[in-house]
Amino acid sequence: MQTIPEMTNFIKNFSLADCNNKGFSRVLLQLFGYLGHGKSSFINTCKYVLDDTEYKTYADVKSNDGGNTTERITYELTDTLTLVDNRGCSVMNEYETGEIFAQLGNLLPLNQQVSWSKGIGLVDRIVEAERYVQSSDFIYPIFVYSVKKGLSADEALEVKELLTTARNLTGICPLVLLTHKTNPNLRAVRARFEDMDVERIFALENFTPEDHLKTRGKHEDVLKLYIEVIRDIEFRMERMSSPEDEREKRKQFVLKFVYERELRKTQQEVERKLREEARRKEEAEARRKEAEKAAEGGCTIQ
Known part of the structure; x- marks a missing residue:
């Protein structure tokens, strides 16, 4: 078993130049998920x-509790590994998940404010950002979830769909990071993620300004996570095409997601209007029949 200094040196010395990097220059470790689940504390x-x-x-x-990040902010860990604190979402509706996928696919600029867009506004922002985004960034997704929040069956279905889409977008099964490892909810929440067939689940307790006593356990949890991340990167790198092709695939994936989302919204609006029109006709017909009955009841024989 490696010692803490050995693991630390391995992570710090990891370089894409040692892999068949195909033109990738750095790794963006994309942190994503709900607001207030510990992404910033993990950084x-x-x-x-x-x-x-x-x-x-x-x-x-x-x-x-509510999350404080409204930008895609980068934090360099090593010459190769950079953490990205993406803007989180409060609910998993189609608008906010679309924004998550655009960030996760590295289709929006780094270190800039992220403003949610409705309709096809996201498409315009993706197109405008093309000149600012580096194709040579290798994308690795890390989903951060606080076990303090618990995870209901309904929420688990939403999260599973999010993780599946993130995998299809990036080509990598997202690593799931559970924060607040010592919370009693850990066993139940981990079981929920295991039921989703998540390949890699790590649990740890973040250091905080109030509690940053260095312990071997906390250090090892973080270092072991990064060693697994590096192994995943090396495996995936062998199976990827050029950075430009990979970015184009991610862009087409997100644009298709937005197009299909808007198509569904249009269809739902048409169906709503048809239902509303049918309801008005039924009410008008009911009023007509009531009026006829009233008229018949008011007639007398002379």
Whole structure:
């Protein structure tokens, strides 16, 4: 078994130049998920462990319950690995998941404000961002979920659909990171994700400004996660085409998602209007019949 210094050196020295990198220059570790589930705290934890210096707050964690990130912010871990704190969503509706996929596919600029768009506004933003986005970025998805929140059966269905779409978009099964490892909900939440056939589930306790005592267990949890990530990257790299082709596939995937979403919305609106028109006709017919009955009841024989 590797020691902590050995694991740390392995991660810090990992380079795409040692793989058949096909033109990829760095890895973007794309953190995504709901608001307030610990993405920013995880970034601070990773910097603390890999830099092995004093604890610092790099990512804003002021708003622990509601989430505080509204930009796609990058945090360099090594020369090769960069964490991306993507804007989270509050609910998994089609508009917000569309935004998640655009970020996850690296189709929107880094280190800029992310504003949700309805309709085809997202398409316009993707097209406008093309000149600012690096095709040479390798995308690795990490879904962050706080076990403190619990996970109901209905929510699990939404999350499973999100993870499946993220896999189809990136070509990589998202690693699931469960935060608040010591919470009593861990066993039940982990079981939910295992039922989704998630390949890699890691649980850890983030360091915080209030509790950043260095412990071997916390350090090893973070380092083991990154070693698995690197192995996944090496495996996937062998099976990828050029960076430009990979980015084009992700773009077409998200554009198709938006197109089909808008088509469904249009069809649903047409169906709603047809139902409303049918209801008005039924009510008009009912009023006509009532009027006829009233007229008949008011007639007298002379």
